[in-house]
Amino acid sequence: MVHDTFITNIPKAELHLHIEGSLEPELMFRLAKRNRISIPFQSVEDVKKAYNFNNLQDFLDIYYAGASVLQTAEDFHDLATAYFARAAADGVTHTEIFFDPQTHTTRGIPFDVVMEGLLSGIAEAKAQHGISVLLIMCFLRHLDEDSAFATFKSAEKWIPHISGVGLDSSELGHPPSKFARVFAAAGSAGLMRVAHAGEEGPPSYVVEALDLLNINRLDHGNRALEDAALTARLAREAMTLTVCPLSNLKLCVVDNLNNHPVNRMLDAGLRVTINSDDPAYFGGYINDNFRALVAAGKVSREDIITLARNSFLGSFLKDEDLATQI
Numbered sequence: 001m002v003h004d005t006f007i008t009n010i011p012k013a014e015l016h017l018h019i020e021g022s023l024e025p026e027l028m029f030r031l032a033k034r035n036r037i038s039i040p041f042q043s044v045e046d047v048k049k050a051y052n053f054n055n056l057q058d059f060l061d062i063y064y065a066g067a068s069v070l071q072t073a074e075d076f077h078d079l080a081t082a083y084f085a086r087a088a089a090d091g092v093t094h095t096e097i098f099f100d101p102q103t104h105t106t107r108g109i110p111f112d113v114v115m116e117g118l119l120s121g122i123a124e125a126k127a128q129h130g131i132s133v134l135l136i137m138c139f140l141r142h143l144d145e146d147s148a149f150a151t152f153k154s155a156e157k158w159i160p161h162i163s164g165v166g167l168d169s170s171e172l173g174h175p176p177s178k179f180a181r182v183f184a185a186a187g188s189a190g191l192m193r194v195a196h197a198g199e200e201g202p203p204s205y206v207v208e209a210l211d212l213l214n215i216n217r218l219d220h221g222n223r224a225l226e227d228a229a230l231t232a233r234l235a236r237e238a239m240t241l242t243v244c245p246l247s248n249l250k251l252c253v254v255d256n257l258n259n260h261p262v263n264r265m266l267d268a269g270l271r272v273t274i275n276s277d278d279p280a281y282f283g284g285y286i287n288d289n290f291r292a293l294v295a296a297g298k299v300s301r302e303d304i305i306t307l308a309r310n311s312f313l314g315s316f317l318k319d320e321d322l323a324t325q326i
């Protein structure tokens, strides 16, 4: 028996969260009004009805459309502070958030506007909730290498505020190899590296992410389980996997939470963590993910302790900061 207060109170880190994916319909409407942007919905219910995607691409089309209401530094600040407050209420003491600069720069929103808004939100959240935050800048893999390099160039003056780079968006047809050079450049600049792989893509994409992108952490990784040698390698290398159960369910990576591989991953000795991915779109924040796994009989109280501990072990906190969290 796992009590809800146990799930809520156990300190945890969230390591797989797209800040644009935390845009709740209510805030989307408020920002659309504030910025006089028209969105193709009449009401919050209308928006929620549109969230009936059943694969990654259908979701991404709606997610990028929703992001169009984000125009000013204040908008990014409001987006970020809403997530930090929600995460803190879930017992999240540390979070490493993804942002997608190209989703905004391709609409004419300057990189600096995004950074100024996020950084002011982070400062406020630290003061209000005592939560610590690191930033991971993701490249959109459906765009080309030149665009990724241009984004990396725009980030130059902000590098001291960015902990790592990531790779997201449409996985199939866009293997990690496409971004080997920009990830090498990011590594040379002292940045950590993560990549979405094995969400919809084959196990070979996970191998590429390890060998060609030199990742420090694997986002999703579900399909790695199809390859026993790869699974053993991930366990041996103590690679952290950022697993997102409700996302997997919504995007039909799993057909039912009863069939979610989290317990097989734990049994294989993988360093699994639980995360919400895009909580405004997938029906829940981090604790909703834990609750859903408990309800499906997938994780025990001991597993939750392991998963929470893994979230700190897999974080990019420096040892002196990590020591204050565990």
Ligand code: HPA
Pocket: 018, 021, 056, 063, 168, 169, 170, 196, 199, 247, 277, 278
């Ligand atoms: N997968 C890939 N790209 C994304 C996701 C995801 O779950 N969420 C936001 N961008």
Ligand code: ZN
Pocket: 016, 018, 168, 196, 219, 277
């Ligand atoms: Zn993701």
